[in-house]
Amino acid sequence: MRYLRAKHKQAFTSVITVISIVGVAIGVAALVVALSLMTGMHDEIRDKILGSRAHITIYGGSSERTIEDFREIRKRVLEIDGVTAAAPMVREKGLLQTRLGSEGVIIHGVRPEESRGVLDVFDMIVQGDWHDMEREAGESQRKGILIGEDLATYLGLVPGEKVYLLTLSTMTLSPAGMMPKRLIYRVAGIYKTGDWFADTYHCFVPIGDLQRTLGLGDSITMMQVKIDDIFDAPSMKQRVESALGGRFIVRTWIEENAGFFEALQLEKLALFFTITLIVTVAALNIISSLIMLVMEKNRDIGVLMSMGATSRGVMSSFMIQGLIIGVAGTLVGALLGAGLSWALDFFGVIKLPGDVYTITQVRFKVVPMDIAVVVGVALLISLLATLYPAWKASRLRPSEALRYE
DSSP, X not given: OTTTSOOGGGHHHHHHHHHHHHHHHHHHHHHHHHHHXXXXXXHHHHHHHXXXXXXXXXXXXXXXXXXXXXXXXXXXXXXSTTEEEEEEEEEEEEEEEETTEEEEEXXXXXXXXXXXXXXXXXXXXXXXXXXGGGOOBTTTTBEEXXXXXXXXXXXXXXXXXXXXXXXXXXXXXXXTEEEEEXXXXXXXXXXXXXXXXXXXXXXXXXHHHHHHHHTOTTOBSEEEEEESOGXXXXXXXXXXXXXXXXXXXXXXXXXXXXXXXXXXXXXXXXXXXXXXXXXXHHHHHHHHHHHHHHHHTHHHHHHXXXXXXXXXXXXXXXXXXXXXHHXXXXXXXXXXXXXXXXXXXXXXXXXXXHHHHSOSBOOOOOOHHHHHHHHHHHHHHXXXXXXXXXXXXXXXXXXXXXXXX
């Protein structure tokens, strides 16, 4: 510790030591902030996606597209330990027409009371009320439709306004030839999940309307399931498949979005290795600092070794000295990175275009395991940086060190 402090002619060495500590601290802080950013973005996107999607989805088997005995299936699924809710759904592509224009949408036929337990959109209504979906209104006895805020803004819609919904898989004969079947709805509510895709392209209508339009009778196209622990989805999938006897196709939210989350994980890994190079470069300063220290302390080393100090003892001393620099820089950097991540998250500094990243604000999430990995890597690099200078010091011969003294 005394050798690390400035003392007359060793002042320059101490400056190098300070630069080494600052370099390691900056590298560690940058790594902590980067990992916090990627973890926060990953979790934010996942939560937004799951707000409008189920944890587990059951589709019709390979031989048929629809699920007929869905009430019995729902009963079996709800009996599985870990399942909190299940709801039938009919999904179809369509076109939403208004007085200001039209937009392609994914139509979800739902039972609001049951689907509310699976999907968060029913608790994210910013205008109107989802209860109005099944209330008939007006001379044409129109039922309600739920749409996302971005879609409502684009088409200039407010609750109560009339819209037309065209299903692209059903056609009717008209004087102009075969035309898509058109249904009349009124906007019952407008939701905002924060997921740009869901808020722009998803809409929800009563399941009975869509079943009649598509000629499904009392069948559905999928069953959506919510579970207690989203990370336990793979094992829950096996339980669901076992309970249903393997008759249906079961997919988890992880499988449905596998490519997307794998890309995010790869980005996080690439960012980790890239910024680790900053710590590595900073560790070169540790090497420089120790080499200069060894050169200045030739006489001291010679005296100690002539008095019985071993090569291993000298090497250990310089390794510990280098580790002091590494530990100091790592601790300062970890605290700085964690504090900076908290501040960036608290003040919401970084905004993003929702149509590109599906989220509008970057969240920073500090995970203890990430900090532990960063600290471990930084200390390992610092330790490796001490090996060569410490080895050189241990190889010094007392006779050579004291020849001109």
